[in-house]
Amino acid sequence: MARSTRSRSTDPLTREVVDLIGSVVARYYAEYELAAAHHSLTGAQARVLALLSREPTPMRKVAQQLKCEPSNVTGIVDRLEVRGLVERRPDPADRRVKVAAATDEGRATADRLRESLDFAREPLGELTNAERTVLRDLLKRMLGEDAED
Template identity: 65%
Template sequence: MSQPQDPLTLEVVDLMATLVSVFHKEYEEAAAARSLTGAQAKVLALLRRGPLPMRQIAQTLSCEPSNITGIVDRLEARGLVARQADPEDRRVKRVAATEAGEAASAELRESLHFARAPLAALGPEERTQLRDLLRRMADSAGQR
């Protein structure tokens, strides 16, 4: 039997859920304004780190590989990504953002105003502390 969570933890979880909901809504709207689905925008965002194997994209987004194939097909048709053979295993296909894909991803990211106003309410030290705490949480969740 699991232990009940303390009220502070429950409040933090509720606040995080509220912020995630606001972020997802704005992210979907920003993607749609660029004729992208949310999933297509997420793939482009992942590719900011560099080319990734299709399987890794599927795992990161918790999707079936066949879904990623369709998403990548549509992005490729628009000239936003290109498939490449993995230099270490030519059977593996990696996906890389093209210049147009990088520009679209950067434009979408720049258009997200979700956090600007709330973050502006925090001073530089507070933003640094928040960043460090979020990094620690992401690291412990295996998401960085």
């Protein structure tokens, strides 16, 4: 197949998709910050709590997932721990490593926060299951992750 002389990055459709992704991200972050504030959390604290509510995680791994310095995560976990939303505990696989884990109250707070995010949920609810599956798989592909299901 012959290659187009025009780069995909300058293709009008690609530019439009990139702009739309940027708009989605901006709206998501704005709503996420508002939802976090309603729970007296910063956006960063809410994101860490959301990650830890899924499973106990070493703070180094949390930093990698959030693309930030481990010292930032340590400070965030310190503040969440003072509020009783997370706790540090030894990693069962390697007791030399500490993991951060959401407490019951932390998981409940993360659930309430997630439930208050209407921006993505409402439009996604209008898509069929097949459309949501395709969207999920395309997003995973863009992130270099394997699609599941």
